[in-house]
Amino acid sequence: MPLPNAAPSPFRSREERERDREEKREAVLRAAVRMFNARGFHATSLDDVAASLGISKPTIYHYLGNKEQVLIECVTRGLELLSAAADTARAQPGDGLARLRSVLRSYALVMMDDFGRCVVRTGDEFLSSEGAALFRARKRAIDLSIRALIEDGIADGSIAPVDVRMTAFTLAGALNWPGRWHAPDGPLPPSEIADAMVDILIGGLAPRA
Numbered sequence: 001m002p003l004p005n006a007a008p009s010p011f012r013s014r015e016e017r018e019r020d021r022e023e024k025r026e027a028v029l030r031a032a033v034r035m036f037n038a039r040g041f042h043a044t045s046l047d048d049v050a051a052s053l054g055i056s057k058p059t060i061y062h063y064l065g066n067k068e069q070v071l072i073e074c075v076t077r078g079l080e081l082l083s084a085a086a087d088t089a090r091a092q093p094g095d096g097l098a099r100l101r102s103v104l105r106s107y108a109l110v111m112m113d114d115f116g117r118c119v120v121r122t123g124d125e126f127l128s129s130e131g132a133a134l135f136r137a138r139k140r141a142i143d144l145s146i147r148a149l150i151e152d153g154i155a156d157g158s159i160a161p162v163d164v165r166m167t168a169f170t171l172a173g174a175l176n177w178p179g180r181w182h183a184p185d186g187p188l189p190p191s192e193i194a195d196a197m198v199d200i201l202i203g204g205l206a207p208r209a
Helices: 014-039 046-053 057-063 067-091 096-111 114-121 129-156 164-176 190-203
Strands: none
Touching (some): 014 046, 014 057, 014 067, 014 114, 046 057, 046 067, 067 096, 067 129, 096 114, 096 164, 096 190, 129 164, 164 190
């Protein structure tokens, strides 16, 4: 219990130190992912990232690790956003088509986020064998989640009988591309682009009379 009339401590609490560390780590990660997306992984050095923030390269090592570890953190963040969208959609009420629409819209929005763009623009060749295996496993889990939603829709009649594997690949392929062509300063906000794309894709899945 603090003493009465005690002067405020000039030292930060543990919670304040942890919050400060997370804010700095997030700033470094955002700077890195934006530079990877703009220049490419090979053309970007950690010196470039450090210079953009006015810090030293050892500071990046302190918060995130080496260059590959930084990239893995970036793509992991993007894949976690996609996984969370799939989990949320699976738990929602409604038929399979409605839940698939939900996850596709979230998928499109993630692909217009810095970390989603990094997932699309990063190939396995940029990673070590261990990093590439982790990357592929996470992408596979998302693919299986989309397939499961398609299967649910076929089972309840809200989605026409289709080749589930081919449909999942087609949907993901279409929704990956905003990560390459979307301009953040373009005339349409990401939400409108996501809605328009999903409307086009869903129109091909509804059962025919």
